[in-house]
Amino acid sequence: xxxxxxxxxxxxxxxxxxxxxxxxxxxxxxxxxxxxxxxxxxxxxxxxxxxxxxxxxxxxxxxxxxxxxxxxxxxxxxxxxxxxxxxxxxxxxxxxxxxxxxxxxxxxxxxxxxxxxxxxxxxxxxxxxxxxxxxxxxxxxxxxxxxxxxxxxxxxxxxxxxxxxxxxxxxxxxxxxxxxxxxxxxxxxxxxxxxxxxxxxxxxxxxxxxxxxxxxxxxxxxxxxxxxxxxxxxxxxxxxxxxxxxxxxxxxxxxxxxxxxxxxxxxxxxxxxxxxxxxxxxxxxxxxxxxxxxxxxxxxxxxxxxxxxxxxxxxxxxxxxxxxxxxxxxxxxxxxxxxxxxxxxxxxxxxxxxxxxxxxxxxxxxxxxxxxxxxxxxxxxxxxxxxxxxxxxxxxxxxxx
Amino acid sequence: xxxxxxxxxxxxxxxxxxxxxxxxxxxxxxxxxxxxxxxxxxxxxxxxxxxxxxxxxxxxxxxxxxxxxxxxxxxxxxxxxxxxxxxxxxxxxxxxxxxxxxxxxxxxxxxxxxxxxxxxxxxxxxxxxxxxxxxxxxxxxxxxxxxxxxxxxxxxxxxxxxxxxxxxxxxxxxxxxxxxxxxxxxxxxxxxxxxxxxxxxxxxxxxxxxxxxxxxxxxxxxxxxxxxxxxxxxxxxxxxxxxxxxxxxxxxxxxxxxxxxxxxxxxxxxxxxxxxxxxxxxxxxxxxxxxxxxxxxxxxxxxxxxxxxxxxxxxxxxxxxxxxxxxxxxxxxxxxxxxxxxxxxxxxxxxxxxxxxxxxxxxxxxxxxxxxxxxxxxxxxxxxxxxxxxxxxxxxxxxxxxxxxxxxxxxxxxxx
Numbered sequence: 178x179x180x181x182x183x184x185x186x187x188x189x190x191x192x193x194x195x196x197x198x199x200x201x202x203x204x205x206x207x208x209x210x211x212x213x214x215x216x217x218x219x220x221x222x223x224x225x226x227x228x229x230x231x232x233x234x235x236x237x238x239x240x241x242x243x244x245x246x247x248x249x250x251x252x253x254x255x256x257x258x259x260x261x262x263x264x265x266x267x268x269x270x271x272x273x274x275x276x277x278x279x280x281x282x283x284x285x286x287x288x289x290x291x292x293x294x295x296x297x298x299x300x301x302x303x304x305x306x307x308x309x310x311x312x313x314x315x316x317x318x319x320x321x322x323x324x325x326x327x328x329x330x331x332x333x334x335x336x337x338x339x340x341x342x343x344x345x346x347x348x349x350x351x352x353x354x355x356x357x358x359x360x361x362x363x364x365x366x367x368x369x370x371x372x373x374x375x376x377x378x379x380x381x382x383x384x385x386x387x388x389x390x391x392x393x394x395x396x397x398x399x400x401x402x403x404x405x406x407x408x409x410x411x412x413x414x415x416x417x418x419x420x421x422x423x424x425x426x427x428x429x430x431x432x433x434x435x436x437x438x439x440x441x442x443x444x445x446x447x448x449x450x451x452x453x454x455x456x457x458x459x460x461x462x463x464x465x466x467x468x469x470x471x472x473x474x475x476x477x478x479x480x481x482x483x484x485x486x487x488x489x490x491x492x493x494x495x496x497x498x499x500x501x502x503x504x505x506x507x508x509x510x511x512x513x514x515x516x517x518x519x520x521x522x523x524x525x526x527x528x529x530x531x532x533x534x535x536x537x538x539x540x541x542x543x544x545x546x547x548x549x550x551x552x553x554x555x556x557x558x559x560x561x562x563x564x565x566x567x568x569x570x571x572x573x574x575x576x577x578x
Numbered sequence: 579x580x581x582x583x584x585x586x587x588x589x590x591x592x593x594x595x596x597x598x599x600x601x602x603x604x605x606x607x608x609x610x611x612x613x614x615x616x617x618x619x620x621x622x623x624x625x626x627x628x629x630x631x632x633x634x635x636x637x638x639x640x641x642x643x644x645x646x647x648x649x650x651x652x653x654x655x656x657x658x659x660x661x662x663x664x665x666x667x668x669x670x671x672x673x674x675x676x677x678x679x680x681x682x683x684x685x686x687x688x689x690x691x692x693x694x695x696x697x698x699x700x701x702x703x704x705x706x707x708x709x710x711x712x713x714x715x716x717x718x719x720x721x722x723x724x725x726x727x728x729x730x731x732x733x734x735x736x737x738x739x740x741x742x743x744x745x746x747x748x749x750x751x752x753x754x755x756x757x758x759x760x761x762x763x764x765x766x767x768x769x770x771x772x773x774x775x776x777x778x779x780x781x782x783x784x785x786x787x788x789x790x791x792x793x794x795x796x797x798x799x800x801x802x803x804x805x806x807x808x809x810x811x812x813x814x815x816x817x818x819x820x821x822x823x824x825x826x827x828x829x830x831x832x833x834x835x836x837x838x839x840x841x842x843x844x845x846x847x848x849x850x851x852x853x854x855x856x857x858x859x860x861x862x863x864x865x866x867x868x869x870x871x872x873x874x875x876x877x878x879x880x881x882x883x884x885x886x887x888x889x890x891x892x893x894x895x896x897x898x899x900x901x902x903x904x905x906x907x908x909x910x911x912x913x914x915x916x917x918x919x920x921x922x923x924x925x926x927x928x929x930x931x932x933x934x935x936x937x938x939x940x941x942x943x944x945x946x947x948x949x950x951x952x953x954x955x956x957x958x959x960x961x962x963x964x965x966x967x968x969x970x971x972x973x974x975x976x977x978x979x980x981x982x983x984x985x986x987x988x989x990x991x992x993x994x
């Protein structure tokens with residue numbers, strides 16, 4: 178209180194020119210304005226809900242959704258609840274995002290490095306790729322691939338490569354491991370995880386030894402070998418103990434007169450079009466990020482590295498790229514987030530992602546509640562990405578060692 | 579005994595043939611080492627195969643007839659159909675709007691005195707006029723349409739002369755006239771009830787590339803100032819303002835545009851009283867603007883953060899008040915520093931205008947998809963149509979990034 182009074186009467190400045198008063202008055206005014214505006218919207222929405230008898234609230238979540246979902250990775254049937262359908266749709270988005278992010282990052286790094294290649298043809302090819310793919314709306318990419326997939330022949334006339342890979346308008350089917358016995362398979366997966374951890378620990382130990390003593394120890398090869406040996410041993414022991422191998426390879430085969438692929442794993446056509454479109458589009462942005470990052474590393478680093486006799490490949494892998502990562506990762510994460518959000522275009526080509534399912538839900542459920550849910554879901558995803566980004570930033574900051 | 583040093587001076591030889599010219603260039607750029615040579619050979623073979631099959635497909639196999647079949651709908655959507663414009667031909671209205679645009683481009687050319695503005699003006703006027711000479715479609719593209727298209731060249735000249743010989747030839751006049759021309763365009767397209775030849779056309783019939791361009795122009799023109807205000811608000815010392823700006827920016831950046839557009843259709847009509855005038859086009863424009871301004875704000879904030887604090891301190895030391903420091907010192911330098919990301923945002927806004935399909939508007943992408951859907955005999959030619967549209971979009975977006983590079987050169991970014 179005393180501070181406020183002292184500020185108000187500061188050196189006899191009139192109250193309307195007092196910076197303290199002006200600042201607080203403008204803040205309160207703008208705050209009130211926004212609150213009133215938002216309040217007005219809510220009052221209007223409330224009125225509309227009452228007048229038109231629109232349902233509201235979240236009680237619909239436990240009701241049965243009663244609508245089929247095109248593709249789903251979680252088991253789903255029409256009698257499941259709205260909440261579960263929402264989770265199924267979110268899983269569809271997350272699956273596309275994770276696969277897309279991994280593929281787009283790999284492709285983007287390859288294209289970005291090709292762009293910097295000393296080889297004129299490779300560099301220009303990468304330039305054409307980047308300039309063309311990122312300057313065209315994603316929706317066009319998706320439609321282009323979608324109609325190419327649609328124009329593929331039906332299953333009976335589809336392409337078959339080496340009796341293993343089936344390509345037709347239903348999607349791409351390929352052999353996949355299928356568990357013979359749930360418990361056995363789960364045990365082996367657990368053993369495989371342990372094997373990978375053992376391999377990783379060995380690689381790390383050998384890498385440290387190599388660094389400290391200078392004795393060549395081939396850490397990566399040794400680590401991989403250890404993981405493979407442990408995994409194979411677990412496989413043999415489990416096969417002997419359980420009487421059957423934990424997994425067998427399931428082959429895709431057309432069934433019936435109309436031809437439906439049974440067995441193996443089928444990636445539906447819509448998902449393939451979506452993934453190709455998303456990955457090529459996003460990778461063109463990532464390529465530019467990678468190039469900018471590598472070019473931000475001082476020229477002296479490259480020159481010094483070449484001067485001590487490292488090859489161009491080794492310079493890139495061990496000197497430039499690790500330093501460039503510090504510049505690359507923040508915009509890379511924002512691109513990955515963009516990919517996640519862009520996957521909401523999937524509805525245009527018939528893939529049941531979060532937005533598409535939510536759009537259908539608004540026909541039988543209150544739009545306001547669905548809007549809140551969908552906002553929360555996307556914000557949760559972007560916060561997760563930001564969290565990963567911040568963790569990395571903290572990890573990669575320059576530290577005095 | 580060395581008496582005549584000139585005798586022992588080495589003769590000045592030309593550089594070896596293998597280091598200069600075509601051969602030298604190839605040695606450095608294609609065959610510098612064995613692995614580079616291998617890469618060149620492999621990439622060369624791949625490129626040759628791609629060109630061979632690509633060109634073969636484009637010339638021999640592809641059926642480009644789908645593009646002229648869609649014809650004018652690519653440009654104006656359903657604007658000219660009978661339901662939109664009963665009893666008359668409304669095609670002249672978008673064409674008149676195009677004439678206004680070329681006239682303005684002509685003025686800009688005269689004021690800028692050539693360079694990139696001249697090139698853009700000539701390309702736009704030239705393409706429009708070239709369409710007048712298309713050797714087919716006489717049944718759908720009559721003499722009146724062709725004459726109006728050809729009139730773009732005189733319009734260019736009139737604009738040029740206006741700017742050259744009257745007092746309208748200044749950047750500020752062109753800015754004012756551009757705003758007026760945009761409003762006039764909207765009035766022309768929307769029509770005025772009761773006026774002959776200006777029959778009102780509902781916005782649900784606006785479509786094609788025209789819709790994309792209108793949304794993009796409105797979005798760019800509005801999201802830039804809104805983005806500046808948000809960026810300044812986020813850096814403000816006033817905690818309430820800062821908090822509100824952060825909430826706005828992060829909310830709009832966190833959610834896909836398509837979700838926002840869809841909800842604008844479902845939710846926004848409820849948020850206003852029933853008698854409040856609104857239509858889906860305006861809602862889409864506002865949502866696109868708000869979404870884009872959130873990204874714009876972050877770009878501009880990056881520019882403001884890159885400024886040396888000495889600039890602001892010097893301005894304050896000279897006695898400039900706060901708003902003048904911001905307007906004349908910080909903002910111009912900040913924006914100059916972030917031209918590439920800002921133009922990148924403009925480009926992605928233009929690309930994002932294709933998302934209005936979710937609210938049932940027939941933009942150039944959606945009308946093509948609807949056409950394919952409705953005419954299954956063209957299903958196999960969908961890729962030709964979409965490749966054509968990709969090229970159209972590419973011309974616009976590449977043009978934008980070209981202009982941004984020229985503006986950067988002009989402002990001397992990175993040089994001072």
